[in-house]
Amino acid sequence: MRKPLLKARQLLLLAYLLAAVLWVVRCLVGCGVMLNYKLQGKMPQTHVDAAELVTESFAPYSSNEWWTPPDDDPAWYLSTDSDPHIYWQGQGYIETAVLDAAHRLPPGGVALYYLKPGQTDYTEAQKVYAKVTAPGVYTFDLGGQWVTGLRIDPDSVGGVPTLFTGIDLNPPAPMVHPLCPDGRLVAGAGVCAGSGGGDGERGLFLLYKEGTVGEGFIPPGVCALAETSPEGSRPLPTD
Incomplete structure (x- = not known):
């Protein structure tokens, strides 16, 4: 009986090595694309203050004299319904975006939507859920996308007091x-x-x-x- 050219363990090791090579190639291609956009000045790496963003159903406590913020910090915002939005109206190559928002109550789902060139409507097909990377810090991994706009939903329940200071685009890793x-x-x-x-x-x-x-x-x-x-x-x- 003819013996197999490769034993099962050798085949498994070969499969692992092939997977490692493909993964490294994928990473190198991604790094090359990112570096190209960065050298062209098309990859924003900046902090965007809350005042520079457009909000919907998400307003600072100072905008309503009847609202009482949790403390004297002027950065407190309140979601006025269960579908609040924060918009970044710009374009560029985005790897990651970070939301700085400390919620006083459980926020439910925190998600980001993005637009590609030629699109005007945000859809579930281009939605990224947040990963909590520190208290009050929500990180969205877009995996490298050229976007023409971002929408962040800071909570999905409404009536949530939120200490909101802005977003970071492509923060240093x-x-x-x-x-x-x-x-x-x-x-x-x-x-x-x-x-x-x-x-x-x-x-x-x-x-x-x-x-x-x-x-x-x-x-x-x-x-x-x-x-x-x-x-x-x-x-x-x-x-």
Whole structure:
């Protein structure tokens, strides 16, 4: 009986290596596109104050003499119905946008919509949900899009007092390992916990063990387990 040219373990390793190569190529292409827009001055990297943005059903407390803000900070806003909007009316290449908004009550869903050239209506097809990256900081990852407008819904319930100071477009990202774009390590085992994929995808990781580098994939949910439960502090198996 003829033996297979490659054993199952070798085929698995080959598949991992191919996935790693494709992922790196994708990252390099994305970096090239971003650098091109940045060199042309078409990638805004700035903070936009609340006063420079257009709002709808979302107004400062100072606009109504009958409203009483939680404290004396002039940056308090109130959503007047369950569908408040914040608009950035500009264009450029956007990788990430950050909303600075500390809610006094649970906000429900916080989402961003974007327009592409030639579009006038915001749709569910171009919607990005926020990731809370710090208290009062909501980060939207657009994955690199040329946009002609942004709409942020700061809450979805209405009547929410919000300390709103503006948005950041393409804020500087911290320097991390190129194969660990979000810079997180799981379980103290040197496992990179993200490759830009969503919850339903598997993330590429590198496992450092005894001076060697191994490759593999983290199943969905491992990152959440490591960050939210005592089990997340235990080292992952390395055999």
